[in-house]
Amino acid sequence: MTLTSPRELRPWRPLAADVPSLTDRHGLFHVELARSQGAASPHDVGLEMEAQLSWMTDAGLRPGALDSHSGVLYSHRGGPLMDTALRFCAENSLGFRLPRRLPRLLDVTVRGPLRRRYDEAVAAAGAYGVRLPESIIGAWLPGRLLTGYAQLRRNVLSQLRSLPDGVSELIVHPAPAAAAGLLDRAEGRKRMWELRLLQDPLFLRAIRSERIQLVPAW
Template sequence: MNVAQALGYSADDRLFIVNADDYGLCHSTNTGIQKLLIDGVISSATLMMPCSWAREAALWSARHAHMDVGVHFTFTSEWDMMKWGPVNRHGAIDTLVTHEGYFPKDVKSFERQADPEQVRGELEAQVRMAITLGVGLTHADNHMGSLYGLQTGRHFLNETLDVCAKYGLPFRLPRNLLLENGQVAPAELAEQARKHAEAADAKGVVVLDYLLGLPFRSEGNDTFDMYKSQMIALLGNLHAGVSEIIIHPSFVTDELRAFHDAPARRGMELELFRDPDIQETIRKESLIPVRWRQLRDLQRGLMIP
């Protein structure tokens, strides 16, 4: 029985979740994501606990406990004008930071230098901070894919899955790997994804069937119509099972422009799932929205002796 069937759907149903990443990044991002959550435009969001505006986002989420909010495990700090570092105050963190005390800017540097046990400690610290602030976490995922070993092959999924199992959190890990164009990945990469998913199964952590999003690389002349066309194509090609679609929405303000190199894109992603053509595509394709909360409840139910 696959996850869709365990949730009460048929094996042929196409289920989807829309998650807003980078919640807590800044005030403009927080207010944009909160608007989408309130309006029911997105399914969920994930919190970057090391960021300076995470507390605002967490306290709001605690007051809106019916919203699905997870933790966006963060180990990189990519912007030159705004930085963050570990939240762990009770353990070693020296392999997780640069000489300035911040997380590395890029994933490759993190993968090369991080000690797995220090990663484990920081994973737990980020979860505990969210819980301490009152967030009823529904799931977990990973900022910039730093835990997957995508750059050097040195992954931290064992530690991540242990922490997710301990706190009863499903994790953003696709059982079936797709390329950016939606096609199935080469056999070697696909086999790696299946093995990671089997490791999650063994630890009782519920994972996705597919993970999708718009291309991360910007051509510099992107338009809303371009993004809309790409999203409509993505939705039209969803496979049977549970897919998560990642977006990075934000209000575009002076605050965002002060550090972000593509603020307009975040503003366009704020509007994507409000668009009537995208909503019509969802209806026409008979896609079924589900929530991370359902996957969390499934996982916690499976963990009962």
């Protein structure tokens, strides 16, 4: 579900009509995450989620789970959008891309209100019967903090080797040079490294040696 415009491309419009809390005065999604989260009303979010899901089903697509572009629905700053998303998933038999367990780095650093909101969301998903991945792993450091491809690969392999039982997801944003060139230099370079990772013999051997079974969806 997309409720924000990208920084590197032309801005996007909602599919639903009359959702003013999601848009600027030109009828376009906001770029800033804080603006999107702070202004969005649950009613408008619900209308837009319905419109986007209808667009997908009309196109013959059958999504198994809901993801939130830029994390708007995760309600990092509080508010009711997470519950809106979970209810929508329950009503439409969708999973939700929220890890049942936080990555190790986040598990030791996420505290206070943010941790309470996360724990409440996991509990609410269970109460609504919404499927969650057991964990989500990936190259979490921003591009500017990565010194090279070897660091990115080492970080992902470490997480791969400590996966819990159950179905987990590896999230990457692989991109060839032509697409990466549209982004900030450091982030574009990171995305090219993520593409390289998926083809790396060492990465593929780690999947086999850890006896990880690849599945098309969770």
